[in-house]
Amino acid sequence: MVYSSILNWVQFPDVMSNMYYPFNVYNLPYDISYKLWELLGGTIAWLINLLVPGNPVSTWLVCDEVVNMFALIIFMIVIFLVVFIGTLISLWEERKVLGRLMDRRGTMIGMKGFLQCVADGFKTFMKENTMPKKVDKMTYMWTLALVIGTSVLIACMIPLSQRWFVVDYNTGLLIIMALFALAPFFILVSGWGQNNKYSLIGGMRAAELMISYEVPMLIMIATTALMAGSFNIGDIVNAQFDSTWYFIPQIVGFITFFFCATAESERPPFDIAEAETELVEGWQTEYAGMKWGLIMLADYFRGYVACAMVTIMYLGGWLLPWDPLQINTYLPEITFLIKTWFVFFMMIILRGAIARVRPDQILNIGWKVFMPLSVINLAIVLMLKIGGVY
């Protein structure tokens, strides 16, 4: 019985050499998951080979196609985990910073409060899954799943750096914006489906709020793409590497996009749909337990996406203004996440300092203030473009 050592089952070949390598550029999460499967698959294959030497299963486990398939599965988990931890950290950041704004401590238990947020989230999963009788079953369940689904989908699609992406569309921003803009319809239908007065009003308000804030956002995305020359997120960030970060020329655009992003992700001072003193919980009134926990998580995913879009378009994604220690070659993802959390920090300060805006005021600010500002921003960029500055 010939004994083959584990080493010849678990080689760590270069990822790119695999025939079925799905990307044309080096992809870090795929590399991690590839090696993980090499380790895992290799040991399983080696064990089976020990029991039954020379059997086809172990060779099957290690051949290129199978490794690629399992690597893709682990690839999904890795991407989701990183985004999930990023959102949890932004949730923890919100509770700590909001606490300190109000002269009190934020969460305390667990690693400086982080585990308490995880525990709170996990607690909601443990709660009983109640379904109120008078609720329209289908809409109640489906719209919830769709809202959470789209939010998590966009969060995972955001590339953290040149080598950390799921797929490198050359219309990156547009797709994110499209899916980002889907949520109001689901919220409207779920608010209506819950057969409860408060959620009906909450649903309608969510719809009118988000529709009226997508228009300025799309204009500003168009202006950034115009300035950078393409919609592809990688190109936009590289364009900002060549010239300055875009928030300097587009300072008007930066501020309006920041406010539109807070409105779009339903964060105070624009949270008229969700938790409001007179609407109690808005469209989330009838959801409880795990459903409500997931909605809260989806809200924070949408907050994370909004901040990520701000960093991509205006704060130069994963670039550092000057990079003495070449950090950027090793950890561009961390710089991207830190910038996203900084924008989120500004959203938290906004939440702590300002009161909630009235629905009709929101609409008139949306159409009468942010729309013209985004057009002005477009004009500025056009002049800069024609003037040949950028």
Next chain:
Amino acid sequence: MVMEFLKKYPYDKNIPRRTLWIMKPIVVVSKLFVKAVVHRDVAILYPYEDLWMPDNYRGRPGLRFDKCISCGICVRMCPTSCIELVEVLDDSGNTVKRPQVNIGRCAFCGYCAEYCPVNAMTVTPEKELAEYTREDLIYGPRRLACDKINENMEVHLEETLMSDIKNGNSERRVNSFMIDRPILDSSKCISCRKCEKVCPVKAIKMIEHGVNAKGRPILWPEVNKDTCVCCHNCVDDCPKSALHMDEVL
């Protein structure tokens, strides 16, 4: 008398030019954010840290076991009637009546401490009174007597008489329980000795005043002015209500 706030923020200060002005609140909030991060914020983390309460804080009532003369004034003065006199063994072994407070009903108003003539009932700053059952909330005399009662937990009843103020001596403060005394309406008294038995401080002695028709001595109660604490026990228990309290004003 200038009204600075209305001068600084007149009604129409936010003229349209500043409609979207929100910088000042953000500056104020971030200033506090920096202060709360650099120095300690104001919050007190309750289970680990506790707010200091001065001694005159009206937490649960406390009893100094030996000073109590079981006169029952606290029972009568309690607004929610949550105090009872209970038989209990004192240090030297004989049974004695001491107040027992039902903290579940107590309104923490401090009347028992205020109207106690000998300041046996006091106010303690103890405020962590949670229990598992309602019966545990009933504090017996021994449990009431927590050890660290000091004198500034006492509540003094110091009143000035209106007659004092009229004749100019308004500095003098007096405890109303030390001046009002019961007065006997001798026609109603049937010399049944009940008031003598009921008086907690033994201030009442029965004095003989001749013999009645059936040859039994006529006994009228006579109150010892300085030991009486005006606890209304004799007034309430007299079957013929021969005694009434004469309030010195």
Next chain:
Amino acid sequence: MMAKDVLDIKAESAQMDTDKMWIIMGPQHPFSHGLWTLKIQVDGEIVKDAEPIVGYLHRGWEKEAEARPYPKIIPMADRLCYAASMTYTHLFCMTVEKALDIDIPEKAKYIRIVADEICRIQSHLMWLAAVGTDLGNLTLFLWGMREREFFMDLNVRLCGARMTTNYTRIGGVRNDTTELFDRDVMRCVERFEKVLWDLIALVDDSSIFVSRMKGVGNLTREQTVNLGITGPAMRGAGVDFDIRRDDPYDNYDKIDFDVPVMTQGDSYSRYQVRIEEMFQSCKIIRQAVKKINALGKNAPYRLKVPSNVPAGRSTARLEDPRGESLMYLISDGTDKPYRLKVRSPIFTNVSAAKPLVQGSRIADVPVIMAMIDMCLGETDR
């Protein structure tokens, strides 16, 4: 069938009362600060009709007071309005003193003024914190509550309890001011006058707060007066009347202070009146503490009063932080009142909820009702 043209359809739908929806902003609701219901009829976002329902906290206070001797009613009067407990015990003691026809010592009057003004600032801060949550900004709530803690510490220093103070007695006050009390009060008032400007900057300098409060819940002077709204809500609409100045009791005439009056009659002017009142209360406390010190250490602070009140009727009224509160006592010579009526300002202010809220939007209902500063203990008695 001939196609109906647009006008007919519009006319028809006008009669069909389908689009009106009754929303019950129920007893348990973030905006109600207590147990009461506001049923509003809503057409889209505009409130067409409103009907307040109270009575959830009715405990028969006046009937209960008829079965108790006078000193035992004082802790009960604390529980009438838990945010402003000092004013109600003060009011009850004033009514009984009027029935007894006695004049309480000077020092007791000034101590009562200091205690009342501390309670007014404390109650206004609780109101300002509630305005914060009603308009969606939790920072103002936490800051308001933090400021209130300092005044509650003054209460503890003065009479041993934070909220239900049970401090006034018939014939004066429970105990003299502790030796360092005037130093604590001055420290607290000075600190408060500096820090209140931060809270004001959070509200008055943010155009979102102001735009949400301006032009909301408008009432003209005639409507306010006819509806019986009293207190800061009335002074916001131009009625220049303050019981402390126009019908003074307990040495308020010896203290000079200003009464803020705004004429616009909407939520923002009511808000400004209350903030200015806090500054005025600080001024009153300063003068009163100076006068207490002038009276010296062993001036009398409590009179000995008989336990039986002679038969007769007496009324007294007082400027509660929420409006005019009044007590009417019929005594019949025994030691228990025959009839004791309490007039609570919020009871009448809430009855004016419909004209206040009509025509505004759902989002404005909490803002309007926050300016009435609800306290349900005294409404339902």
Next chain:
Amino acid sequence: MDIDTTYQAPSVDEIKTLLTEKFAGKVNVTKIETRRVYATLPKEFVHEVCEYIHEKLTFEHISTVIGVDMVDYMQVVYQISNYYTGVMVELTADLDNHDLHVQSISDIWVGGNWHERETYELFGIIFDGHPKLERLLTPDTYEFYPFRKSYKLRGQE
């Protein structure tokens, strides 16, 4: 009814003279104190006197409508205050136990509306012409009137 501010609101004695001579036999002013006027009147003239006080004497605010149960008869006490001088007029009207009707004044002052509803539900005094005389504080299923002396508390008897 906008009164120009130059109008000098009546002082306490003027009120006494105005009331006694305008309603000679009906209103009898019992006592006068600083800023207080106490008067009694039969219940038929309540509405008329209140209207006069409201229109002519610029008493704009009704503080309370108080019900009193004097066992052999009932009483309604109106406390009306003036915002210009701080004076308060107290009108007391006696009601026979069998005919507890009195004319409602909620059309003069809307503020008195809830006070009258409360007095109705606690004492059973019916205010004629009241827009919505229903129970306010006590639950609607109550038939008895809790604040009457005949309704004994558990501790009393």
